Amino acid sequence: MQNELVGLGRRLLALTIDVTMLFLAHIPLSLIIREMTVSPTVILLLDYAIIIIYSTVFISGRGQTPGKIMFLLRVISAKGGAITQRQAAIRAVVKWTPMFVVFIALAVMSPPQADPQTYLQPDAGAIQNPEAAMPATVVTLVGMAIALVLIILARIHPDRQAPHDRIAGTYLIRLQ
Numbered sequence: 001m002q003n004e005l006v007g008l009g010r011r012l013l014a015l016t017i018d019v020t021m022l023f024l025a026h027i028p029l030s031l032i033i034r035e036m037t038v039s040p041t042v043i044l045l046l047d048y049a050i051i052i053i054y055s056t057v058f059i060s061g062r063g064q065t066p067g068k069i070m071f072l073l074r075v076i077s078a079k080g081g082a083i084t085q086r087q088a089a090i091r092a093v094v095k096w097t098p099m100f101v102v103f104i105a106l107a108v109m110s111p112p113q114a115d116p117q118t119y120l121q122p123d124a125g126a127i128q129n130p131e132a133a134m135p136a137t138v139v140t141l142v143g144m145a146i147a148l149v150l151i152i153l154a155r156i157h158p159d160r161q162a163p164h165d166r167i168a169g170t171y172l173i174r175l176q
Contacts, residue, residue, distance in 0.1 A: 087169055
């Protein structure tokens with residue numbers, strides 16, 4: 001099975017296609033959602049729910065999201081065969097939660113837009129209160145470190161399983 005396992009490049013390309021499709025679908029949805037709520041945290045929680053549903057439905061249905069279809073990839077159960085809806089849901093939650101935790105933390109920590117200390121001075125081009133931006137910078141750096149660790153964990157595993165595949169009991173394979 002080693003020759004059927006997928007490297008990082010195809011995974012990232014398929015992920016890019018899926019994220020692009022979700023972003024394009026998000027544009028009209030965000031216009032509607034923003035009319036109902038102005039809270040960035042609520043919007044991110046809705047985005048999180050949408051991406052979990054998207055991943056679960058496509059992966060449990062045929063083992064492929066549209067991005068995986070384009071790059072001839074399929075998610076299979078570690079026991080062989082199709083993956084269950086439970087495995088697809090676990091895989092989606094474990095895959096997307098670290099990223100959304102960072103985004104939601106940034107949304108919660110960001111000051112309200114009406115706060116004058118967050119505006120840039122037109123003449124100086126600098127933030128009036130740089131200490132207000134420090135926690136967001138730390139959360140961003142921690143998020144980037146988490147992403148790097150997850151990529152390294154997928155690369156060094158002998159079966160090239162990402163952490164979400166190991167936890168869900170799945171493999172991502174390349175179709176011939």
